[in-house]
Amino acid sequence: MENAATPRIKIAPSILSADFARLGEDIDSIRTADILHFDVMDGSFVPNITFGIPVLKSVRRYTDMKLDAHLMIDRPARYIEDFAKNGADIISVHLEADHPRFIAEALKEMERCHVQKAIALRPITRAEAILPYIEEVDMVLVMTVEPGFGGQAFMESQVEIVRQVRALLDRYNPKCDVEVDGGIARDTAHRIKEAGANVLVAGSSVFGAQDRADAIHMLRTI
């Protein structure tokens, strides 16, 4: 059941699926979206390595879109200021990436740097893990694949986690967004929205579409 306070649907294409040799054109092609999702991987928290500050800096100069930095890196508190200073509007840190004390510190850093605060959950993490931070975050990111790569199959088991996260937020922080990331496409978007997700990250289903504006519209309205 949708709560009256539940935030509106936002679509966040992930530039992990863009062509980096023509990144500017690819950003133009998704300008009808709400947020640009920026996947940072360190080869340690996840097996893959992507991009970081220099790319963020260039993207920030190029677009006014809201930038959502999803940090799939160990001990993320070390880098919050860098990402904030170089253009991130929202930063997500994984609860599994450090001791809770340092996750709290990362959130404090975000507060100090005036960026929106988000915590991210790997599929193995229980919904209740958000409780220590629940009142102070602007967004909770529930992974619907194991983080590390684009183009993976949606994990059906995460629908229930989204439902549980939304129920906890409705109780303690109803304005908070619930973002989902991984395998979001025509066949999964409706179910996950119905469970309470309102920010939909989509890599391959947007950048792989013939008409990207159409794909964004479909994800928003389906």
Ligand code: DX5
């Ligand atoms: C995966 C990344 C995702 C990824 C999503 O670790 O966090 O943002 O780009 O890609 P798709 O939509 O292709 O599953």
Ligand code: ZN
């Ligand atoms: Zn992501």
